[in-house]
């Protein structure tokens with residue numbers, strides 16, 4: 493990875509390392525977005541996208557970062573009131589976004605570091621007050637993975653409530669089988685586990701959510717689910733998409749299916765366990781409780797009280813590796829190491845050796 497340059501390698505939880513192969517795919521000559529070439533590019537990757545999302549619904553490509561789709565989902569689906577499940581920086585922000593879209597919104601606030609459980613959501617939605625729920629599957633800021641299966645079960649029992657799941661940093665790390673879960677929107681972004689540069693959002697929408705969107709008048713244009721569906725019928729997107737990313741996505745999907753989805757999930761679990769072993773062996777603790785720890789990254793509690801800024805500095809200067817020094821209000825109290833994307837036992841082994849060396853020099 494990055495063999496051509498001596499750049500600082502990214503082990504922050506997104507953006508992450510982008511392979512030379514991906515950079516080559518990004519440099520494919522341009523085509524018109526209303527051409528047959530584009531239609532075959534688009535149609536060609538649909539089956540792989542559908543398999544990765546675990547769905548027979550179309551998978552849409554949005555030329556935006558994930559936040560565009562997160563805001564779009566609110567605009568398309570909320571009519572009465574949305575329950576935003578909040579347990580970290582991204583999920584907390586979603587509440588703010590709902591309100592900025594002019595929607596009635598309430599937080600289900602859980603302490604940072606804790607998962608969102610279905611029973612907590614049910615307490616709120618059984619009142620009948622809410623028509624939409626948002627949830628961040630893998631809270632990247634805290635390294636917490638909430639259990640999607642029990643939330644899917646809840647979603648099936650409340651068919652009139654739309655469940656929107658952000659799996660921006662969980663997608664392709666662990667299974668997120670959209671149809672089997674029975675949720676209504678699943679979205680991700682290009683710069684997390686897919687290891688592409690930032691700039692592309694990917695999402696899928698249930699029939700129930702399309703039906704809801706059809707009854708919402710102020711969906712806007714750029715993120716209108718109904719526009720996406722209409723254009724999809726011609727293997728196109730509503731506006732000119734970021735075509736280089738779509739070439740890169742095709743290249744990445746080829747790799748993902750050459751490896752196999754199950755092998756990919758297993759590789760992420762293995763690499764994550766390597767980092768976890770380093771955490772335990774060095775007397776650190778995890779920010780997330782056992783059973784709810786992300787497989788995409790590790791959020792380490794700085795219970796030893798090390799100088800995280802100095803630690804990050806040593807990693808960068810001596811090893812040309814960047815990890816993250818903690819997000820927002822847990823900066824310095826935590827640090828985060830990503831194991832997403834194209835990493836191998838060898839590359840993560842190298843990161844661990846660098847962590848050891850830097851810790852020893854503090």
Ligand SMILES: *Cc1c(COP(=O)(O)O)cnc(C)c1O
Nearest residue numbers: 557558559582630632660661681
């Ligand atoms: C990175 C991330 C986002 C935001 O992605 P943008 O690319 O900045 O829009 C949202 N949710 C989660 C969980 C993330 O990790």
